[in-house]
Amino acid sequence: MRQRARFLRNTAVGGAALTLVLTLSACGGGGSDSAGGDDGRIHVLVYGDSANKVEKRIIATFNKTSEVKAVLDTIPGADYQAKLQTIINSEQAPDVFFNWGGGSIRPFVDAGLLMPLDDFIAKDPDLKDKFLPTVFESAEVDGKPYGIPMRGTQPVLLFHNKKVLKETGVEPPKTWDDMLAAVGKLKAKGVTPIALGGGDKWPTLMWFEYLYDRVAGPGLLQKALAGDKDVWASADSRKALGMIRELADAGAFGTHYDSVKFTDQGSPTLLATGKAGFELMGSWEYATQQESHPKFAERDLGHSAFPAVDGGKGDPADLVGNTNNFYSVLKKTKHPEAVAEFLKLQYSEESVKAQLAIGNVPTTTDTEKHLDAAADPDFARSQLKMVEKAPAFQLSWDQAYPQTATVGMHQAVQQFLNGGLDEDGFIKAMQALPTS
Numbered sequence: 130m131r132q133r134a135r136f137l138r139n140t141a142v143g144g145a146a147l148t149l150v151l152t153l154s155a156c157g158g159g160g161s162d163s164a165g166g167d168d169g170r171i172h173v174l175v176y177g178d179s180a181n182k183v184e185k186r187i188i189a190t191f192n193k194t195s196e197v198k199a200v201l202d203t204i205p206g207a208d209y210q211a212k213l214q215t216i217i218n219s220e221q222a223p224d225v226f227f228n229w230g231g232g233s234i235r236p237f238v239d240a241g242l243l244m245p246l247d248d249f250i251a252k253d254p255d256l257k258d259k260f261l262p263t264v265f266e267s268a269e270v271d272g273k274p275y276g277i278p279m280r281g282t283q284p285v286l287l288f289h290n291k292k293v294l295k296e297t298g299v300e301p302p303k304t305w306d307d308m309l310a311a312v313g314k315l316k317a318k319g320v321t322p323i324a325l326g327g328g329d330k331w332p333t334l335m336w337f338e339y340l341y342d343r344v345a346g347p348g349l350l351q352k353a354l355a356g357d358k359d360v361w362a363s364a365d366s367r368k369a370l371g372m373i374r375e376l377a378d379a380g381a382f383g384t385h386y387d388s389v390k391f392t393d394q395g396s397p398t399l400l401a402t403g404k405a406g407f408e409l410m411g412s413w414e415y416a417t418q419q420e421s422h423p424k425f426a427e428r429d430l431g432h433s434a435f436p437a438v439d440g441g442k443g444d445p446a447d448l449v450g451n452t453n454n455f456y457s458v459l460k461k462t463k464h465p466e467a468v469a470e471f472l473k474l475q476y477s478e479e480s481v482k483a484q485l486a487i488g489n490v491p492t493t494t495d496t497e498k499h500l501d502a503a504a505d506p507d508f509a510r511s512q513l514k515m516v517e518k519a520p521a522f523q524l525s526w527d528q529a530y531p532q533t534a535t536v537g538m539h540q541a542v543q544q545f546l547n548g549g550l551d552e553d554g555f556i557k558a559m560q561a562l563p564t565s
Contacts, residue, residue, distance in 0.1 A: 167463040167464075169197065169198075170197065170198045170199065170200050170464075171197060171198075171199045171200070171224040171225065171462065171464050171467050171468055171471065172199075172200050172202055172223040172224050172225070173188065173199055173200065173201050173202065173223060173224065173225045173226070173456075173471070174202045174203075174204065174213070174223035174225070174226040174227060175201065175202070175203055175204075175226075175227040176203070176204065176206050176209045176227050176454075177203035177204050177205045177206055177209070178206050178413070178416075178417070179413075179416045179417050179419075179420040179421075179487070180280060180413065180416055180484075180487060180489065181201070181203055182487065183280075183480070183483045183484055183487060183489075184201055185201055186479075186483055187474050187475075187479070187480055187483070188200075188201045190474060190479060191470070191471050191474055195467055195470060195471075196467075197464045197466075197467035199467075199471055202223060205392065206392045207329060207390070207392040207393075209227075210233075210532065210535065213226065213228075214532065217237060217242060217459075218240070218242060222459055222461070223459065224458065224459055224462040224463075224464065224468055225456050225457070225458055225459070225462075225468055225471065225472075226456070226457055226459070227279070227454055227455070227456065228268075228276065228454065228455050228456075228457055229451050229454060229455070229524075229525070229528040230267040230268035230275075230276050230452070230453070230455045230524075230528070231267060231268075231524050231528050231529050232524075232528055232529050232530050232531045232532065232534075233528050233532060234268065234270065234275055234276065234455075234457055235270055235531060236531055236532055236533070237457070238270045238271075238275055241460065242459060242460060242461075243275050243457050243458065243459065243460060244275075244457075244458040244459065244460040244462070244465070245273040245274065245275060246273075246274045246275060246276075246277065246458065247273065247274065249469045249472065250274060252469070253469070253473060255473070255476060256277055256472060256473065256476070257274065258494070259476035259493050259494055259495075260277075260278045260476065260492055260493055260494065261492045261493075261494065263452065263522075264278055264282065264452045264453045264492040265278060267452045267453065267455070267524070268455040268457070275455075275457050276455030276456060276457045277455060277456050277472045277475050278453040278454070278455055278475065278491070278492050278493075279453070279454055279455060279456050279475045279480075280453065280454040280484060280489050280491070281412070281453065281454075281484050281485075281489030281490040281491045281492065282412070282450075282451070282452060282453050282490050282491075282492050282512070282513075282516050283411045283412050283413060283450045283451040283452075283453070283454070283489075284411070284412055284448040284449070284450040284512065284515060284516055284519075284522070285335050285338070285339065285409060285410065285411050285412075285435070285448070285449050285450040285525075286409075286410070286411075286412060286414070286432045286433070286434070286435075286512075286515075287301065287302075287407060287408075287409050287432065287433050287434065287435055287436075288400065288407065288408045288409070288410055288414050288430060288431065288432045289301055289400075289406060289407045289408075289430075289431045289432070289433070290400055290401070290403055290405070290406055290407075290425075290429055290430070290431070291428075291429040291430070291431045292403060292428075292429045293315075293320060293403050293405075293406045294406060294431075296318075297314050297315055297318045297320065297406065298314060299311045299314050299315060299406060301431065301433035302433075302436045303433075303436060303437065304436050304437050304438075304439060305343075305372065305436050305437070305438045305439065306439070307436060308376075308436045309375070309376070309379060311406070311407075312376070312379050312380070312381045313379070315406045316379075316380050316381075320403070320404065320405065320406055321382070321383040321399060321404055321405040321406070322380070322381045322382070322383075322405070322406050322407060323381045323382050323405060323406070323407045323408065323409070324389070324396040324397070324399040324400045324404075324405035324407070324408040325382040325383075325386040325389065325396060325408070325409075326386075326389050326390045326391030326392070326395055326396035327382070327386035327387040327388075327389060327543065327546070327547075328386075328387055328388055328389055328390040328395070329390045329391050329392050330539035330540075330542065330543050331525075331527060331539065332391050332396065332409070332410065333386075333539075333542045333543055333546055334525070334526060334527060334538070334539065334542050335409050335410070335411075335449070335525075336373060336376070336409060336546075337369070337373060337526070337542050338449040338523065338525065338526055339409070339435045339449055340369045340372050340373055340438070341365075341366070341369045342443040342447050342449055342521070342523055343369075343435065343436075343437065343438035343441045343443040343445070343447070344365050344368050344369040344372070344438055344441045344442065344443065345360075345363070345365035345366065345369065345441075345442055345443065346441075346442035346443040346444075346447075346521075347443065347447060347521040347523050348442075349363070349365060349366065350523060350526065350529065353559070353564070354529060354530065354564055355564075356564055358559075358560040361556045361559040361560050362556050362560070365442070366556065367552055367556075370545070370552050370555060370556075371552075372438075373545070373546065374545075377546050377547075382546075383405075387543065387547060391410065394417075394421055396408055396410075397410075397414065397417050397418055397421065397422070398421070398422070400418075400430075401418055401421070401422035401425040401430075402422075409435070411450050411451065412450070412488070412489070412490070412512055413488075413489070414430075414432075415430065415487075415488030415504070415505070415508060416487040416488040416489060418430050419487060419488055419504060420487075426488075426505075427505075432508070432511070434446070434515065435449075443521075444520045444521065446515070446518055446519055446520055447519055447520055447521045447522075447523065448515060448516065448519040448521070448522045448523070449522075449523045449524075449525065450522070450523075450524075450525060451524065451525055451528065452492070452522055452524065453492050456472060456475065458472075476493050478499070481493055481495070481496060481499050482499055482502045485499060485500065485502050485503040485504065485509055486502065486503065486504050487504060488503070488504050488505065488508065488509075490503075490509050490512050490513050490516075496513065497513065500513070526538060527539065530562060530563075530564065531563060531564070531565065533563050534562040534563050534564075537558060537561065537562055538558075538559070538562060540558070541555050541558035541559060542555075544558075
């Protein structure tokens with residue numbers, strides 16, 4: 130997840146460090162089981178969610194033949210980013226860790242904590258050549274590779290409950306006007322139009338990301354990241370904010386969205402149980418529903434692209450989300466040879482098929498020939514087709530920006546949606562975010 134789920138969400142760090150130490154100790158880790166304190170094993174740290182079943186399987190495969198064994202450590206999704214920052218330069222640091230590439234790893238590179246993977250790739254070119262170039266490059270910093278793709282591509286899609294939409298006479302919206310009309314129909318039938326895990330904040334951000342793309346095109350974010358703060362005060366920016374406000378004022382998210390979370394199954398359950406019609410979420414929604422609501426995932430989980438905006442500068446085929454997740458390596462690992470062998474498994478046929486089986490779509494060059502092994506081949510093909518045809522695939526804002534911007538960004542989108550900030554307040558908050 131963000132699997133960005135994405136991946137990712139900052140919380141108070143104080144109790145987080147203690148919780149992580151306890152988690153690692155329960156796994157047989159602790160202060161000595163890390164890149165900083167060698168116990169003869171490599172520790173692989175991942176975002177804790179429904180996809181961990183695949184990571185466990187790959188670890189087991191690796192351990193069958195490797196003298197140096199691997200241990201899988203997980204951090205619950207909502208706490209991942211904050212806890213990672215707490216331990217990354219401590220005795221609890223992993224050898225290998227899950228991330229989103231881009232801005233999520235640049236601070237670690239700048240601090241000299243990560244190992245550039247040039248030498249690994251020189252010895253095994255497939256570590257690069259087996260992955261789609263545009264995806265692999267997402268984990269390059271200053272031209273050097275710092276990540277190997279794992280899991281799958283994660284575009285954000287508009288998921289829906291087929292049964293609810295049929296009963297209420299609603300079609301998946303193709304335009305923004307369609308979206309607003311659907312909200313009205315669902316609300317009139319007593320159904321929350323859109324499930325939103327506002328308590329996590331990052332699901333709210335997805336609505337901003339897509340509307341800004343549809344209205345202004347992907348260039349606005351690119352300019353903002355390059356240091357042009359004026360774009361946040363542009364007419365396009367204000368138009369996108371007005372559309373977000375219109376959606377919220379129409380009751381699209383209900384009244385309790387700030388107390389609902391995706392990470393504790395709150396918003397996915399609203400969708401699966403028919404209490405909501407839609408949920409805008411990364412493609413990991415499928416794996417989440419497959420694990421928690423398998424019958425719903427099989428029969429009634431539908432998806433579509435984000436609606437087009439009439440007169441907008443963004444192409445209706447543009448995507449936002451995460452190009453992939455990545456494994457990066459701590460420079461101080463005591464077992465680089467074993468780590469290199471572990472990374473090779475990420476492009477293996479076993480890994481590709483295992484990811485497809487839970488609804489993920491890996492970005493290896495041979496993924497397409499394995500699509501029949503997917504849990505839902507039609508979903509996998511549709512997702513891969515959308516990614517291949519997207520004119521632009523915009524990285525989630527809280528991954529494109531450096532980690533130091535995450536808290537301020539999440540607070541700004543939450544406060545704007547619930548009325549705590551007006552347009553000018555939101556614009557000032559975004560202009561204040563650090564870009565390096």
